[in-house]
Amino acid sequence: MTNKSSPQIPSCTWSRPIGLGWDKPYTVRYASNVDDGPWHGMPLGGFGAGCIGRSSRGDFNLWHIDGGEHIFKNIPACQFSVFESDATSSQAYALCTEAPEDGSLQAWQWYPTSKDGVTGTYHALYPRSWFVYEGVYKAQLTCEQFSPIWANNYQETSYPVAVFLWTVRNPTNAPITLSIMLTWQNMVGWFTNALKSPEIRLRDDGSPVYEYQPRLNESKDNFNEFFEDTEYIGCILDRLGIGEPVQEGEGQWCIATRKDPNVEIFHHSRWNPVGTGEDVWESFAQNGSLPNYINKTPAKEDEQIGAALAVRFTLQPGATLQIPFVLTWDFPVTEFAAGIKYDRRYTDFFGNNGKNAWAIASTALQQYQIWQQQIQAWQQPIFERADLPNWFKIALFNELYDLTAGGTLWSAASERDPIGQFAVLECLDYRWYESLDVRLYGSFALLILFPELEKAVIRAFARAIPKSDDRRRVIGYYYTIGAESPMAVRKVAGATPHDLGAPNEHVWEKTNYTSYQDCNLWKDLGSDFVLQVYRDFLLTGADDVQFLADCWNAIVETLNYLKTFDKDGDGIPENSGAPDQTFDDWRLRGVSAYCGGLWLAALEAAIAICDVLITNYQGVKNTEELTEQKSIYEAWLQQSRPIYEQKLWNGQYYRLDSESGSDVVMADQLCGQFYARLLGLPDIVESDRTLSALKTIYDACFLKFHDGKFGAANGLKIDGSPENPKATHPLEVWTGINFGLAAFLVQMGMKDEAMNLTKTVVQQIYDHGLQFRTPEAITAVGTFRASTYLRAMAIWAIYLVLS
Structure with a gap:
């Protein structure tokens, strides 16, 4: 967490005001074709490791975790939120411009868009993208997102990791206290086909298709574990009963950040992501904290659980701070027809037992700045x-x-x-x-x-x-x-x-x-x-x-x-x-x-x-x-x-x-x-x-x-x-x-x-x-x-x- 000037966003990015929709987006020619609508953002994740996507309104909505399968769905509890206070006022928002359609998380406040749609800008230049938040918070906030992808790199390019590098600057003449929270739902076991070797049929356009039934919301026996070592702190989202060899869909998620004497880090290892959300929002919206609640109790049938991590700090006038968060996942197996399984490329570097999300996160927190430099070095000659x-x-x-x-x-x-x-x-x-x-x-x-x-x-x-x-x-x-x-x-x-x-x-x-x-x-x-x-x-x-x-x-x-x-x-x-x-x-x-x-x-x-x-x-x-x-x-x-x-x-x-x-x-x-x-x-x-x-x-x-x-x-x-x-x-x-x-x-x-x-x-x-x-x-x-x-x-x- 070094003090640096504001991040340099290349002049050539695709950009769009945060939360601004499309008047007449193009639609599919044939009804049977996939049409997710226009809310697609740059994907995050390594080649063949599975990937996620976050749109320009701030929602995580693309879930290509199962090789070759497509899920497009906002999972509202997977989200960044920011709390800010100074001597006169405080505010907190989850950084998505759309509240959940299912009525969950009603205690949360969602990021506003003004009448002209501009409360910040989303930028994308693969494999990096940026959210620049403007006109809502007094602090200047930028979140850069990337995965370690660059030319002729046959190792890190395969890693299942997303880095979120926050740069926060105080442009005012008074101190500002901020807290950045990452919440994540435990989705272990969701991303595999419940139908093994499904039948092939002909679609109306003559193309062969088969049915895909992911195990969404099947979270029984999932549990979250608070974890820290001398340098890093985070939560591992896991599941009971994962044996060896690991099956498709089994493994871990992890959210983590670096320790630093200039910040306080809070956690909540078991909250309800489909309830009102007040179990994390009440303390976060009040003062940017979390209750440091640790509970490894596995989820029951029809129960959902999430984890949360928050970093709080005070910035003096003119000061800048960088805060890295990482999200990793370790689902080492891709299964085609029943019994036909392949280990993913990243397992050559981390092993294939499905217990390496923390090791991947630690590597990312150690090397993200090198990765950033490698991406820039690859792209710079073309920029110039x-x-x-x-x-x-x-x-x-x-x-x-x-x-x-x-x-x-x-x-x-x-x-x-x-x-x-x-x-x-x-x-x-x-x-x-x-x-x-x-x-x-x-x-x-x-x-x-x-x-x-x-x-x-x-x-x-x-x-x-x-x-x-x-x-x-x-x-x-x-x-x-x-x-x-x-x-x-x-x-x-x-x-x-x-x-x-x-x-x-x-x-x-x-x-x-x-x-x-x-x-x-x-x-x-x-x-x-x-x-x-x-x-x-x-x-x-x-x-x-x-x-x-x-x-x-x-x-x-x-x-x-x-x-x-x-x-x-x-x-x-x-x-x-x-x-x-x-x-x-x-x-x-x-x-x-x-x-x-x-x-x-x-x-x-x-x-x-x-x-x-x-x-x-x-x-x-x-x-x-x-x-x-x-x-x-x-x-x-x-x-x-x-x-x-x-x-x-x-x-x-x-x-x-x-x-x-x-x-x-x-x-x-x-x-x-x-x-x-x-x-x-x-x-x-x-x-x-x-x-x-x-x-x-x-x-x-x-x-x-x-x-x-x-x-x-x-x-x-x-x-x-x-x-x-x-x-x-x-x-x-x-x-x-x-x-x-x-x-x-x-x-x-x-x-x-x-x-x-x-x-x-x-x-x-x-x-x-x-x-x-x-x-x-x-x-x-x-x-x-x-x-x-x-x-x-x-x-x-x-x-x-x-x-």
Whole structure:
């Protein structure tokens, strides 16, 4: 608790007046999609450790404690409160602008907002956020919140911890006494599915879903223990009867602070968080104290208990004090289907017995200042770049929220996986992991900042490609269009899986969870895999030849499999007319610009990989096989390249495909060319044609789509009109595709256009209540689809090409 000047909040943060609502926040396009409303704040917690979220009105409302599961609910007893008094008056408020809807905690006073909504400001720049309280207290109060996340950090980034660093200054000419209280409800045991291995059903949009029943409010046998040592003091929130091995949902919470001779610390280890709240509020509101009540009695059936910690101090005129609080949790096990359990990554550093919340809290209180410095050192070079506007820096960092809040998994290390296995959900509505088509753009953030985690994901795909799963299932797309569905095999050997599985089965082992389309028939996934393998090798130093070797057999297998869809023998696999690629409501027929271009780029990447392995890989006893494989890819490429031009180039842009007769301008038609140039491979199309296509896309899909107010729609006619006014995907603005397109524009020297497009999409997200739940798709009528979407981290692709 050092005396310091007021904290420096970066000039580039997303900010909003505390408690100010939204007049017309965007709402979901389909009723079955998740729509929590706009009260989302920056998440707190390490990758794969579970996370919590606190909104700009001050409530803790996001609870991703169970890996892959989503709970959005204000738990009112989890709260900061501040008492203040001087010679003339005193006041105390819980620092949330909304009183509980259930009528609990009626003794508490809730933080006011004035008529214009400004009694302070919330700032967010992931992984840090700030509450600056103004106009209510006489003291100047700022609370900085963060978790220890910074680039290339594979230890602290996994910790289940939130630091709350309070900076308090007395600007008056008289002493002020203040007390800061943190209250927390004992929620041990709540965050696990009461339904083990639930049945899968089809939702109205054709997506597979399963029921999730968390054990909210099941607190029997929970107890709270006051704890202190020579340096720290706090409360551990625990449960009786936790044995070994620990089960999912079992473990501890902890709230703690540092001892200091300048402050008094009070505690209450057992109060009723669903009553009036007077058991803590009466003494706190009177003089900032708590009764120092210690009671370890476990909760009875239907009883709830909370813990409280308060720090009281007096500030002389002009004085400043910093007070750290930490919140930690230790729930070491993630369980998928019944009996399929993984320890979380942080257990490599703290153990897996579920009794380490205090050890994590002590570490945090010892190291939080170092963590703060590490975060600043990572972000500062980007802050200092004059060529990047502030709005871009804000979105660049804040879109990383998904690495924490995206249902993230990060398993403990093993001999096979020395930093564990990693995965992020496609989104909250399509709840399966690391969809390969989506991460073609969405994985740039992970690649740039945590390259070893990125390679771990790709290795998981490489392992999955040879495997098969003969279970048969219906395809959801046919369900949505009212047609009878063919029965499809879940996973064909040699096919690149769409995803790495879902939280209710066995992530990393049971792949291809989605059944909206038959992903064994998709024409982009194999190419996506090859391109990401070579990209991850090249852009992480081009020296991890073992990574290429680990993926090589899967590359050969998936390209051979994909080539079987070249039905006419012209060299390029054809799209079948079913939606068989990432735009999975959009029928492409014959050779398509999107999938065909990815195929060409993937062949070039495979040839480059052959060269690296022939030259550098010591494990190759005989290079003849590699040389032969290279010649096969060269022959395919030589045959394919002219076909792509002949069938698709129309003199201005590349046609959607060769057989549908569509004249639509597809925004992502040249994704393959973007990747080829990004990876230093030969252009798959001439640069003048690339520029012509990009200018056409920019004009037709962006400027002519509602006067450029929303971003680039996926596909419009050259005059900006829809080919089919009732179409879904062509008329949506996909945030990640737009960021990918912007990166392509930068790559081709169209930086002004790129930044104009990017800024428009960023404004759609951050001006309409979509912050920290960025959707896949936005429409021109103010609706969205698929929140908390992986592809939006493609904004880091723009940063990459700008750098």
